[in-house]
Amino acid sequence: MNGLADQLNIRDCFEAGDWGYVIEASILNPLHDLRFPQTGKLLLKVDTGFSGPIVVTGDVFEFLRLSDIEVPEDIRPTYRTLAGAMTMRSAMAIVEADSKQVEADILTPLQGPGKLLVGCQVLEELRLALLRKKTCFVSIDSLVD
Amino acid sequence: MSDVLLKKVDRKLYSRLKAEAAMRGKTVGQVFNEAVRVWLTVQQSRDIESERNVEAYLEIKEELLKHPGEYFVIAKGTFLGRFPTLGDAFKRMKDNGTTRGFVIRSQASGEWLGGSIEH
Numbered sequence: 001m002n003g004l005a006d007q008l009n010i011r012d013c014f015e016a017g018d019w020g021y022v023i024e025a026s027i028l029n030p031l032h033d034l035r036f037p038q039t040g041k042l043l044l045k046v047d048t049g050f051s052g053p054i055v056v057t058g059d060v061f062e063f064l065r066l067s068d069i070e071v072p073e074d075i076r077p078t079y080r081t082l083a084g085a086m087t088m089r090s091a092m093a094i095v096e097a098d099s100k101q102v103e104a105d106i107l108t109p110l111q112g113p114g115k116l117l118v119g120c121q122v123l124e125e126l127r128l129a130l131l132r133k134k135t136c137f138v139s140i141d142s143l144v145d
Numbered sequence: 146m147s148d149v150l151l152k153k154v155d156r157k158l159y160s161r162l163k164a165e166a167a168m169r170g171k172t173v174g175q176v177f178n179e180a181v182r183v184w185l186t187v188q189q190s191r192d193i194e195s196e197r198n199v200e201a202y203l204e205i206k207e208e209l210l211k212h213p214g215e216y217f218v219i220a221k222g223t224f225l226g227r228f229p230t231l232g233d234a235f236k237r238m239k240d241n242g243t244t245r246g247f248v249i250r251s252q253a254s255g256e257w258l259g260g261s262i263e264h
Contacts (some may be wrong), residue, residue, distance in 0.1 A: 030231075030232065030235050031235045031238055031239065031244060031248075032244060047257075049257065049258045050255075050256075050257045051256050051257070052255050052257065065244075068244060068245040069245065069246060069247065069248045070247075071247060071248075071249050071252075072199060072202050072247060072249070075209075075249070075252075077252055077253070079255055079256060079257040080255070080256040080257065080258075081256070081257045081258065082258060086257065091248070092216070092231055092234075092248045094231065103231040105250075105252055119257075121255075
């Protein structure tokens with residue numbers, strides 16, 4: 001048997017909450033040598049309906065001092081939602097997940113408290129499997145990055 | 146000079162301030178005035194720097210679309226260059242002794258449908 005399941009190596013798994021599937025990650029601002037959280041990992045909701053990278057709450061954005069390096073107002077990204085367009089503040093940082101570092105835009109809503117979630121732009125850099133009520137980082141023997 | 150009542154002051158911070166002020170033979174009020182002057186000056190210079198950064202950004206804005214995937218760095222009112230990686234961009238900022246500015250990579254907007262937006 002050389003099916004995909006046989007070649008699947010499951011690493012870290014995270015139990016889904018009532019609010020959906022999650023992964024653990026950290027966010028780094030190398031310019032200020034800041035990391036959130038300072039110890040342990042952050043739970044980010046897996047949101048395949050979001051085409052962008054990472055959304056964080058306003059206080060995480062401020063903690064990481066991302067407002068010091070955020071993009072100018074006129075090029076803030078806008079996302080189409082069912083309730084209309086949503087403009088986001090955005091700054092570049094590093095997302096650390098599954099022992100990988102991914103350069104990503106970190107977003108937070110211009111208005112409102114925001115959420116903690118990971119969208120498709122970062123998800124496509126990771127190897128994830130949804131196994132019943134768990135999200136797992138996996139590697140596949142026959143696939144080379 | 147007037148007397149002001151401050152609310153929600155960090156107790157530990159206040160104790161340190163009081164001790165440091167006493168060591169220097171000053172009152173808390175005198176040190177507070179000095180600190181506020183410094184803070185206001187820093188804010189003012191930050192505002193001026195931010196405006197200069199916006200001006201520098203507007204000058205190179207057209208270039209952004211010509212180099213998708215590259216990181217453009219603007220700080221201290223100057224365009225510091227474009228870089229292939231975020232690490233290189235941050236390194237340039239650090240070499241320039243700055244921790245504020247624009248780090249820009251051309252990014253597309255997108256959609257956010259259903260999912261967590263409702264929860």
